[in-house]
Amino acid sequence: MNYFAGEYDVAVIGAGHAGIEAALASARLGCKTAVFTINMDAVGNCPCNPSIGGTAKGHLVREIDALGGEMGKTADECFLQSRMLNRGKGPAVHSLRAQIDRRKYSDTMKHKLELQENLELRQAEITDIEKVDGGYKITTQMLAEYKCKAVIIATGTFLGGKIYVGEVSYESGPDGMFPATKFAESLKKLGLPLRRFKTGTPARVLRRSIDFSDLEVQKGDEPPQPFSYETESLGENKVDCHISWTNDATKQVILENIHRSPMYSGKIEGVGPRYCPSFEDKIMRFRDKPRHQLFIEPCGENTEEMYLQGMSSSLPEEVQLKFYKTIKGLENCVIMRPAYAIEYDCVDPTAMNPTLEFKDLPNLFGAGQFNGSSGYEEAAAQGFVAGVNAALKVLGKEPLVLTRSNSYIGTLIDDLVTKGANEPYRMMTSRSEYRLVLRQDNADERLTPVGYEIGLISEQRYQKFLQRQEMKKAEINRLKNTSIAPNDELNEILVSRETAPLATGIREYTLLKRPQLNYSIIKKFDENAPNLPNDIVEQIEVEIKYEGYIQKQLKQVEQVKKLESKALPSDFDYKEITGLRLEAQEKLNKIKPLNIGQASRISGVSPADISVLLIWLATKKGN
């Protein structure tokens, strides 16, 4: 017998990286919130790599933090090793990545949910959702019914999860958890366009079965940098990672056994990501490549499990062991958990608005892998936005729409809801056309005012932020107005750095524009230069050196904003505009873009169609 178990403003289905941010944001905005997890020990689980951040993903974590989300802080608390990737390749592509203790991460997040006011964390599998007056009714497998004003679906790989290892396959969530088997049917009844995606993970092997003696060591940065603007310092790196390479023997094992892969035998129908290919995919697609790199990463401080980054596979367990053993250092490896591929249900994200609310189902939101993305950070970013918007909706406030020009999060969501995802979507710096503006170092400048406005950044943190901004601005002004005179010592340095010596005095600002120089040189010759925190110095250097580029991108941002200010109706049948090509009519009716800017990014909508839309808008206005 079903029983009525309570009412919530917002219910979050799933307590992975998306669900956590969604639930915290909603509760912190004052909504009575519930978050449901299939297994209380799976909250904030990291079923794949034991790390947070990485290229572009590090940007996402910084942005989540700048807005008032939790991922960055927790990653800092659980960090094992931290590195700023791409140093030397330019500030736009600097990305922070931290190895983390995955059990500790999970426990820490769970505890934060438990402590959060307005929030209830519950273990239950949601089996049904139904639209009712004033929201949705959701039902658990224990037959409890909850009435909720808004619901956020963040089911990850649990929804209809099915694991494949060679010829073996069975219904399962990640890491041996139960899957959610009934919920997908209910979502289909609601009219959500579901499809199957696939992802995979490598084996975990026993630390003492690995011979590290000949492997290259990868150490963390000293001092390691935190993700969160609230974390003062991280302490020291706690672990090393190691690098090894596959060889010809590895390739042979794969080639001899490729027919046993469920991907190649046709058993898996789901679409897997190109950027997270199984090792057998790498071999098959790039046959000429003689060797592939792998990273051996510890899963935590209190475990001997080691993660083999780059070696994901869906080949049978015996074949996995065979090919791992061809790799230097892994000759005697013992597999603790085999690699597997997992197939799951997710939604076509074009069914959602940039608020992550379903267009045809008001107050229903989606986030994370359910939306067709991949990765913890992508999930957390969407979870945050969905949580904020569910709460704002319940509170009767204007929604939060992040844009391509203010954030990677905005870019991620715009890509998903405008272009859709044909494979699990991963964030990359190449996906942002404004990457010299959207840097990880200025995430706070771009988004902390937004987080403050929403109400997720404390007054204290905001004031600190304003002070830092002021410090930066003041110093840039000072550099503009301070000259430095030529002197032998300075010129010697300039020449040694292969840049022209000074003949006359020069503004410090102008001198600092030279790519060969940094702030510490200026400081050496200017006793009035203040002592500034390193990250502010870094921002000053970037803003001065890349000024021309930044200005140019800001100009492009302005142009795009013009197109984005041309709003399009949401309840309009584009078939009525006969000038549009059929494909464009259909795509526009499907996506229902909020404005011309978004319309112009829809595939299948040509520049000619945009001209037609502009003309149509103009005539509409004229009438």
Next chain:
Amino acid sequence: MENKTIAAISTAQGEGGIGVIRISGDDAPIIADKVFNNINGKKLCDMKGYTAAFGNVFQNGEKLDEAVALVFREPNSYTGENVVELSCHGGIYITKQVLRAVIEAGAAPAQAGEFTKRAFLNGKIDLTEAESVMDIISAKSKSAARAAMYVKEGALRKRVNSVKNDLLTLTAHLSAWADYPEEDIADVDDDMILSVCNKAEKELSNMLSTYDSGQAVKQGIDTVIAGRPNVGKSTLMNLLSGYEKSIVTDIPGTTRDIVEDTVIAGNVILRLSDTAGLRSTNDKVERIGVDRAKKRLEQCGLLLAVFDYSRELTQDDLDLLEASENVPSIAIINKKELDAQLDISKIKSKISNIIYISAITGDGRDELVQKIEEIAGTQNLNPSDGILANERQRSNVSNALNSVIEAKSALNMGMTYDAVTVSLEDAISELLEMTGEKTSDEVIDRVFHNFCVGK
């Protein structure tokens, strides 16, 4: 969106055996029915697309001409709308009368290029196609038609794509290198970026430099033929006109003292004008003519200064030499079949391009044409190379070139590759825009195609 029904004469006026009046828009068949009487009585309104009818065109009850009516139904027509084309026997007068009848029956006169614009707005043709169609319409010589044809068929697209492809490959490499720092992706270095940039710079510059000569092919060059009376200017004009069947447009409204004619010399269109002499005079009326001629000469794109081989240089000739200094000029020494009286060194000191001809016999004509092509920069211009069709394409190429140059200078300054990449992407998106494609995930697709990346 409701479109007015429009009509216009769609064959070149004064040419060919038939004149076609094209009517396009929702009401095209209804309007056509008002002026056209089908022999078999069937209304055009009741006819399917791709059908034809024979009948008579009437205006105010008076028969104007016999005509064939072709019916097209939307979207299967050139413009994507309902279209009726009335083919008459031609003759400019009759064709115009038929058009007038159609307009009186309710059609609006089409603006220049409006059919193509509608075809474009209805998604029947893409932007490059639309532009080259417009250029075909206005093409004045075979060469121009051919060059425009090649844009449509993809010669220009091919040329652009080749540059775009190189830039994409490089940018994908830079992106893979930045987005997958821990994969064993070959390092990118300055030399690699420079060599791609240099190649792109060269090709884009070439495209830009042929733009002007492409314009010479399509638009023609303002050319002045000058020389004292009886030096052989008219014979020269005839010689040039007769070389290939000229498309002659008499431009009305020009002054009596400047006779205009359009001729084809090789692959160059010359818009010729024969000017009055440049002799200094006190006569007020003559003065006006001289001033006008001088002005014309200063503004022209090419001066053909004609001298008489059999006479000594006169003051008129010397004035002409003086005036030739600031314009591209060819000294044409006519009557070379006669005995030399001319002091050639005086001419040589002012004009370096000297051609001897005999306008009467046609001797030296080929050399002259070659010289004209050389000066117009079209002698090596191969229409199949794909020539930039118009200002929009020129500006895309020019912007792309600037971005490539910007990337190079960033590199030389020692800027990091993320900044260099941004400039390269700007160049790519200009080139994509030029061919009417849109910037989306080309770089990322290329990354996954070319590199084995991922955990």
